[in-house]
Amino acid sequence: xxxxxxxxxxxFLMCYKMSGQLNNLNIEEVSNINFxxxxxxxxxxxxxxxxxxxxxxxxxxxIGTFSYGVNYSNYNYTFKDxxxxxxxxxxxxxxxxxxxxxxxxxxxxxxxxxxxxxEPNVFSNFExxxxxxxxxxxxxxxxxxxxxxxxxxxKELQLGIGYSTLFGKPQLFPVFNYxxxxxxxxxxxxxxxxxxxxxxxxxxxxxxxxxxxxxxxxSDITLKDANNLYNYQNLELSxxxxxxxxxxxxxxxxxxxxxxxxxxxxxxxxxxxTGEGFSEFKTNQTIFFGCGIKYNININKL
Numbered sequence: 382x383x384x385x386x387x388x389x390x391x392x393f394l395m396c397y398k399m400s401g402q403l404n405n406l407n408i409e410e411v412s413n414i415n416f417x418x419x420x421x422x423x424x425x426x427x428x429x430x431x432x433x434x435x436x437x438x439x440x441x442x443x444i445g446t447f448s449y450g451v452n453y454s455n456y457n458y459t460f461k462d463x464x465x466x467x468x469x470x471x472x473x474x475x476x477x478x479x480x481x482x483x484x485x486x487x488x489x490x491x492x493x494x495x496x497x498x499x500e501p502n503v504f505s506n507f508e509x510x511x512x513x514x515x516x517x518x519x520x521x522x523x524x525x526x527x528x529x530x531x532x533x534x535x536k537e538l539q540l541g542i543g544y545s546t547l548f549g550k551p552q553l554f555p556v557f558n559y560x561x562x563x564x565x566x567x568x569x570x571x572x573x574x575x576x577x578x579x580x581x582x583x584x585x586x587x588x589x590x591x592x593x594x595x596x597x598x599x600s601d602i603t604l605k606d607a608n609n610l611y612n613y614q615n616l617e618l619s620x621x622x623x624x625x626x627x628x629x630x631x632x633x634x635x636x637x638x639x640x641x642x643x644x645x646x647x648x649x650x651x652x653x654x655t656g657e658g659f660s661e662f663k664t665n666q667t668i669f670f671g672c673g674i675k676y677n678i679n680i681n682k683l
Contacts, residue, residue, distance in 0.1 A: 419671030
């Protein structure tokens with residue numbers, strides 16, 4: 382294996398929120414179009430940023446509710462010194478993530494429901510032609526039970542199984558969640574791969590503190606320099622992390638919503654493989670912040 386010294390900029394490039402990564406098997410509440418921006422400020426002489434745009438269409442039918450989604454994310458960075466990876470600026474500057482999601486939710490008897498999610502996605506720098514190795518298949522099955530009555534607040538238990546790249550390479554993992562409406566202001570959602578605590582300030586704003594797993598895996602990456610003197614092919618990047626995020630959400634009129642978020646990465650790992658061997662890296666702790674806007678589409682008005 383030809384040794385590749387990977388400075389921290391690679392790792393933090395992968396630490397961005399992969400909004401299309403499958404850590405939520407719940408169906409969207411409404412059809413929407415959304416835009417997100419996140420940045421990790423200068424750390425080890427590197428600044429990283431990502432922009433993402435997505436759309437979800439929800440359709441209620443006689444055989445259940447269908448949700449169709451698409452997401453595109455683009456990653457970029459600025460830096461002072463790339464060291465031995467100076468040749469591969471363009472290769473990491475063009476990383477893109479494209480995902481398509483299909484969900485089907487069925488309401489059953491006695492406040493039971495089930496949902497099925499299928500999400501194929503591609504993560505690539507498009508330095509070479511796409512192949513089947515560039516495609517990751519994610520999905521899952523979820524069974525939910527709600528308790529709603531006039532005496533106690535709403536409760537919901539969710540159990541299921543997911544398959545995605547939250548742990549790096551694609552694998553099966555359990556999904557469980559217990560949601561409890563403590564009051565009309567405070568809501569708990571305890572589970573895996575995501576736990577959150579929400580405080581509703583008023584009808585137009587809320588704070589959400591969440592702890593969740595994130596990760597991705599991509600195969601067959603090609604790195605080239607501008608003069609094609611250096612060329613690495615069949616690279617695999619595998620990343621997994623634990624994230625802590627504080628989100629402030631607010632209404633921007635009747636159909637628009639906005640958010641600001643500040644996050645912390647207590648742990649993140651990256652494995653870079655050339656096929657002949659691999660190098661594994663562990664990041665330092667760092668923060669990230671972002672903002673976004675979502676337009677909720679009222680289908681009845683269209």
